[in-house]
Amino acid sequence: MFHVKQGKLKIAPSILSADFTRLGEQVQEAEAAGADYIHYDVMDGHFVPNISMGPYIAEAVKRSTSLPLDVHLMIEDPDRYIPDFVSAGADIITVHYEAVVHLHRTVMRIRDLGAKAGVAINPSTPPFMLDEILPFVNLILVMSVNPGFGGQHFIPTSLQKLKRLRMMIDDRRYDIELEVDGGIDPNTAEPVAASGARVLVAGSAIFGQGSIEENIRAIRESAERGLARQAF
Ligand SMILES: O=C(CO)[C@@H](O)[C@H](O)COP(=O)(O)O
Numbered sequence: 001m002f003h004v005k006q007g008k009l010k011i012a013p014s015i016l017s018a019d020f021t022r023l024g025e026q027v028q029e030a031e032a033a034g035a036d037y038i039h040y041d042v043m044d045g046h047f048v049p050n051i052s053m054g055p056y057i058a059e060a061v062k063r064s065t066s067l068p069l070d071v072h073l074m075i076e077d078p079d080r081y082i083p084d085f086v087s088a089g090a091d092i093i094t095v096h097y098e099a100v101v102h103l104h105r106t107v108m109r110i111r112d113l114g115a116k117a118g119v120a121i122n123p124s125t126p127p128f129m130l131d132e133i134l135p136f137v138n139l140i141l142v143m144s145v146n147p148g149f150g151g152q153h154f155i156p157t158s159l160q161k162l163k164r165l166r167m168m169i170d171d172r173r174y175d176i177e178l179e180v181d182g183g184i185d186p187n188t189a190e191p192v193a194a195s196g197a198r199v200l201v202a203g204s205a206i207f208g209q210g211s212i213e214e215n216i217r218a219i220r221e222s223a224e225r226g227l228a229r230q231a232f
Pocket residue numbers: 014016017039041072145146147148149150151152181182183184201202203204205
């Protein structure tokens with residue numbers, strides 16, 4: 001894991017904001033429009049105040065696309081469900097720093113089961129809390145809203161956090177994807193990319209209104225402008 005691979009910007013539509021009566025169709029539309037991952041939010045009503053989807057729907061989503069399934073577990077005791085999501089076809093499984101006691105064990109478990117392992121941090125968690133786990137993860141997810149709901153406003157202090165993490169990753173030459181999630185739209189995509197994010201999750205800005213294809217294009221173009229003027 002000790003080489004830097006910048007790669008291109010990735011867009012990960014969050015299907016939390018999709019039309020569930022046409023879920024397969026909307027996932028396919030996102031894929032045809034050039035999405036890179038399908039972001040799948042799992043909420044348990046405990047770690048976050050909302051309840052969303054479990055492994056059965058994940059398995060159906062996986063069958064409807066050839067894109068990697070990027071599963072974000074916003075749940076307490078995620079270890080209980082990691083094997084179910086791996087069996088459902090999850091390619092990346094991200095757990096919350098705040099939800100896990102033995103984070104290294106959890107991360108290694110995800111990797112041993114054959115998926116990539118991510119760690120997410122809430123808006124109030126400082127980046128240095130990830131210091132010891134960085135050598136073991138494939139992805140870091142910066143939550144730029146308090147997790148639990150789509151359609152919230154981007155928290156601007158997330159930009160400093162992204163810059164700090166970008167530096168931590170690059171200075172140590174880790175091959176880790178830096179993902180951001182919450183309030184990403186054509187306005188915020190530029191500053192988050194300029195601050196170091198390389199995977200942008202967006203829900204309401206992609207599925208909320210208008211064409212999925214145009215919405216993805218607008219976010220990608222904005223992020224590419226941000227990448228071109230990296231803020232550090
Ligand atoms: O994890 C979450 C919310 O907790 C996200 O993935 C949301 O689904 C993003 O929605 P928007 O802020 O893009 O509408």
